[in-house]
Amino acid sequence: MPFLAVSSILLVAAAISFAADRRRLRNGVFLVSGAVVGWLGLLVDSGNNSVPVLMTLALGLLLIVSAPVLAVFLVLNGIILLRREGRSLANLLSLLAGLAVVAVPLVLAALQTYVPGLGAVTSVAALLAGYLGFVFVSYLVYSLIYSILPPRRHPEYVVVLGSGLAGSAVPPLLAARLDAAVRLYRGKHGGSIRAVIPSGGQGADELLPEATAMARYLQEQGIPAHRIRVEDRATTTMEKLNFSRGLMERPDAPVTVVTSSYHVFRAAMFTRRAGLRAHVTGARTAGYFIPSAFLREFIAILATYRWINLGFCLALVAVPLAAMTVPLLPF
Incomplete structure (x- = not known):
């Protein structure tokens, strides 16, 4: 029963946190934690019911089998990405x-087998790997959940986040975001949209600001120039959101932010920091690009919450070290 009680508390916390704000990573942490603890409770309290045990064994077998399959998939995906996108640290992920x-x-x-004296070190490494795996699963699960959520309000503004130009041309990744904004503008709730705001400054390898090329693309797709407000100064996601907010008559108006599918949840986290009443939607991304992109997003989220993650990691390091030193203490 204690497991099920803790699970219930975690799931209720997830529901309350979700109702307060959809854009928090803790929603996913509470949800996954509650599910895991609840499953442990079913195992402990199963009694003569062998179904939870058999399902756990099947799940464990599936995880064991899926590990090499996942490894092969990631390696092949990495090779494809390097061939199509070029060699870089990001593409190596x-x-x-x-x-x-x-x-x-x-x-x-x-x-663990051949160097028993390093038992504490291997225990620490296993705990840290488990922690990172748990956070990644929480992030991945909640990212997928958030990406299918409908907006709570009809948008008055649509902000399109720039992703870089090819000289002066709009590349396919950015075109997909702009096409998604066009569909919103032409959709059944498009009448509530006051303006579409393409956002992005000029990079060192670009012939003009991103937003200028984006605005031109939007006009070619039939959006009137007077419904487009160009934000051409920003160089980071936070700047794009803050500067775009400055172009709105009502900064607290409902907003839909358009980005790529892999960037949706982290962009949603940024909109909360920027004080926007925003829902983030994702444009379709090439399949081979998604695994590496999600890994990059996860690393960026770890960096965003670096002090919290560092605190948990230090606590995990302390546990096996304390267990190793306790027997040495005099009593």
Whole structure:
């Protein structure tokens, strides 16, 4: 019963936090934590009911089988990404993650077996890997949930986040975002939209500001020039949102922010920080690009909450070290 009570508390906390603001990562943390603790409760209280045990064994077998499949997928995806997008650290993430899925468990098992004196070190590494895995699952699950949520209000403004130009041309990734904004403008609730705001400044390798090229693209798709407000100064996501907010007559008006599918949840987190009443929607992204992009987003979120994550990691490091030193204390 204690497991089920804790699970209920976590799930209620997830519901309350979600009702207060959809754009918080803690919603996913509470949800996944509640589900895991609840499942443990079912196992503990199963009694003669073997269904939870059998389902857990099946899930464990599935995880064991899926690990090498996931590793192969990530490695192949990384190779494809490098070939199509070029060599860079960002494009290496999928490949490195695939290698890590196989290498980390093998290295930890080998150290535990052949170097018993490093038991505390391997325990710490396993706990840290488990923590990162839990946070990643929480982020991934809630990102998928958020991406299918309908907006609570009809937007008065649509902000399109820039993603870079190819010289002066709009590349496919950015065109997909602009096309999504056009569909919103032409949709059944388009009549409530006062303006579409393309946002993005000029990069060192760009011939003009992103927003200028984006506005031109929007006009070519049939959006009148007087319904387009160009924000051409921003260089970061936060600047894009803050500067776009300054172009609105009502800064507290409902807004839909358009970005790429992999960037939806982190952009939603930024809209909360910018004080926008915003819903974020994602444009379709090439499939081969998504695994690496999600890994980049996850790393960025870890950095955003770096002090919280550092605190949890230090606590996890302290547990096995304390267990190792306690027997040495005199009594």
